[in-house]
Amino acid sequence: MRQLLDCPAPAKLNLFLHVTGRRADGYHLLQTAFQLIDRSDLLHFTLRDDDAICRVTDVPGVPEESDLIVRAARLLQAEVIRRTGRTPPGVDIAIDKILPMGGGLGGGSSDAATTLMALNTLWQGGLSQQELMDMGLPLGADIPFFLFGRTAFAEGVGEALHEVDGPDCWYLVIEPGVSVPTAKIFSSEHLTRDTPLVIMADFSRHYAKRSQLGGFGKNDLQQVASRLFPPVAEAVEWLGAYGDARMTGSGACVFCAFDSEEQVDAVLAKVPAAWNGWKAKALERHPMLS
Structure with a gap:
């Protein structure tokens, strides 16, 4: 398999969001409920003949080097190298950007989570869902939720997730x-x-x-x-x-x-x-x- 196309990165809604405290390191303690909805960015992954990670779509206001998509891909590539001793092929990543930036819908975090899921498959990385969640957390507090992939009650900085039933609406x-x-x-x-x-x-x-x-x-x-x-x-x-x-x-x-x-x-x-x-x-x- 050398391609994964039309990979959805769905938006989330916070059904409620409470700020319950602040840690010594400045991170805020939260309680929230995350709900996935069926409006998505779409990502397309095509393996390369070298080991470069390339975003082939321009995203206004988001330089490639700081894009969570690219950072997530490079993090996973390094982990696959560490675990297996082999360097997985590079990848061209294209994105149909539908979700607005700065909208509270988690678009950037969802894009990064979909990148980790797709490349773990393409590269046969073998990482578990929990291992991907742990990898995603330092990149963004919402990324573990998108990897968790179900309606969730969240605590801590957003990483302590428990599956719940949300409204069917x-x-x-x-x-x-x-x-x-x-x-x-x-x-x-x-x-x-x-x-x-x-x-x-x-x-x-x-x-x-x-x-x-x-x-x-x-x-x-x-x-x-x-x-x-x-x-x-x-x-x-x-x-x-x-x-x-x-x-x-x-x-x-x-x-x-x-x-x-x-x-x-x-x-x-x-x-x-x-x-x-x-x-x-x-x-x-x-x-x-x-």
């Missing part, structure tokens, strides 16, 4: 037209860092009630992002007229859950032209794992 997602830098949100003096811990069982019980698509917890980062980026606040207010609208991750995207595709279509038709709105279905499992 449709989402309307709004891109408010701004890119939110994660570091700017977490460094804000207005960020609360002492939200009381919640219990995973309470989250599961909440979503076991089919009528409750939202309403569990909140996103502690939302008030900071709304303050710094008014379009986020405007999107939350507008979408909030139709349900429990909230921001995902550190922003900027805002989402709301609906029972049916017909319901989400009706609201999608009303999204102001200044914003990019789209619908997505909740995924139970990462498509690369099925």
Whole structure:
């Protein structure tokens, strides 16, 4: 096998996101629920005749050397060399970039996770899912979740993952037209860092009630992002007229859950032209794992 094409890197939504503390090293302690959705970047991998790792698609604002895709591929290549003593062939990586950067959808982390899964297959690396998760964590706190590949209740810095049942629903997602830098949100003096811990069982019980698509917890980062980026606040207010609208991750995207595709279509038709709105279905499992 010399190619793997059309490899999906799905987006995630944070159904809630609480900041519960801060470690001595500056990392924030979180509790969150990650939900995969069926809107994805697509990656294409073609092995080379040398050992070079090359991103063959230009990604505006992301130099190749700092791209998580390239960094993940090189990290895995080095690990395969260490384990086997053989140098796996290089690879050309192309990407159809659909997910917005700075949107809180985890696009860069998902791209890196799909890269690790695909190249572990192409290179016959033999790394386990947990070994890939451990490898991905230093690159980005969300990467282990995408490798975990199922709806998850997460704690710590996002790496302590427990499979849970999330809502089986449709989402309307709004891109408010701004890119939110994660570091700017977490460094804000207005960020609360002492939200009381919640219990995973309470989250599961909440979503076991089919009528409750939202309403569990909140996103502690939302008030900071709304303050710094008014379009986020405007999107939350507008979408909030139709349900429990909230921001995902550190922003900027805002989402709301609906029972049916017909319901989400009706609201999608009303999204102001200044914003990019789209619908997505909740995924139970990462498509690369099925």
